[in-house]
Amino acid sequence: MPLLQGKKVLIFGVANEKSIAWAIARAFHEQGAELAITYAGEAIEKRVRPLAESVSAAAVLPCNVTSDDDINAVFAELGKRWDGIDIIIHAVAFANKEELKGTIVNTTREGFATAMDISVYSLLGILKAAQPMMQGRNAAALTLTYHGAVKVFPSYNVMGVAKAALEASVRYLSEALGPEGIRVNAISAGPIRTLAASGVNGFIHILNHVESKAPLRRTITQEDVARSAVYLCSELASGVTGEIHYVDGGYNVIGL
Numbered sequence: 001m002p003l004l005q006g007k008k009v010l011i012f013g014v015a016n017e018k019s020i021a022w023a024i025a026r027a028f029h030e031q032g033a034e035l036a037i038t039y040a041g042e043a044i045e046k047r048v049r050p051l052a053e054s055v056s057a058a059a060v061l062p063c064n065v066t067s068d069d070d071i072n073a074v075f076a077e078l079g080k081r082w083d084g085i086d087i088i089i090h091a092v093a094f095a096n097k098e099e100l101k102g103t104i105v106n107t108t109r110e111g112f113a114t115a116m117d118i119s120v121y122s123l124l125g126i127l128k129a130a131q132p133m134m135q136g137r138n139a140a141a142l143t144l145t146y147h148g149a150v151k152v153f154p155s156y157n158v159m160g161v162a163k164a165a166l167e168a169s170v171r172y173l174s175e176a177l178g179p180e181g182i183r184v185n186a187i188s189a190g191p192i193r194t195l196a197a198s199g200v201n202g203f204i205h206i207l208n209h210v211e212s213k214a215p216l217r218r219t220i221t222q223e224d225v226a227r228s229a230v231y232l233c234s235e236l237a238s239g240v241t242g243e244i245h246y247v248d249g250g251y252n253v254i255g256l
């Protein structure tokens with residue numbers, strides 16, 4: 001029997017076919033899940049809609065996560081179609097390009113707030129709105145983080161600070177929502193060429209370094225992440241919450 005048969009899954013973060021969220025959508029579809037997919041704006045909708053149709057998504061909805069109205073509208077709409085939500089995927093992050101080069105000293109107050117709002121608060125805002133539809137059904141939420149939360153990587157700057165806050169949020173959310181049977185975890189993915197990654201100045205150097213140093217001597221793929229996402233969101237991980245699970249070819253264990 002497929003691992004996610006009949007599970008209702010809401011996905012934030014599909015921008016194109018290279019998005020990690022898209023690999024997760026496909027893997028979950030293969031495991032029998034029913035999907036709802038959101039997109040950040042009209043320009044992105046053109047790419048997302050055909051992808052969503054190819055996995056027979058039950059709903060394709062707009063959601064700019066900086067807007068509480070947008071977030072609430074997603075759940076109001078899903079409430080009409082579904083009796084609840086079993087899984088939420090949060091694969092959303094943003095920082096201004098100017099702040100993903102040079103050093104963190106260049107960060108502006110506004111840029112800091114933007115990175116924290118879109119990349120961190122959005123998880124809290126989404127789960128706050130989702131809670132009534134997730135409680136009492138052994139639900140799971142999963143977000144995406146990066147090792148730049150705990151170690152310094154060139155140009156990652158304010159996004160490293162945001163990922164540290166995101167990882168702390170996962171721990172606090174796991175405690176807050178655990179009594180309702182909602183598990184909250186993160187995958188810390190190794191570097192992958194995506195739209196978001198292309199915003200980080202010199203990303204290719206990080207990619208090449210990881211490829212030569214990681215125990216598996218390769219970079220990881222979106223599909224590597226998606227397979228671990230199936231595990232973390234399925235009954236196979238029924239006792240796992242508040243966890244930051246590395247899917248990085250082992251890079252994080254290397255000292256030198």
Ligand code: NAD
Nearest residue numbers: 013014015019020040064065092093144191192194195196
């Ligand atoms: P991506 O560009 O495909 O995904 C980022 C998503 O964030 C996009 O779908 C974009 O539309 C969405 N987004 C940005 N601002 C938004 C807003 N205001 N409202 C709603 N959505 C918004 O890139 P990705 O690499 O698949 O990124 C997904 C997640 O994985 C991010 O959290 C990223 O930090 C994380 N991650 C990526 C890597 C990597 O190397 N690619 C490594 C570790 C973690």
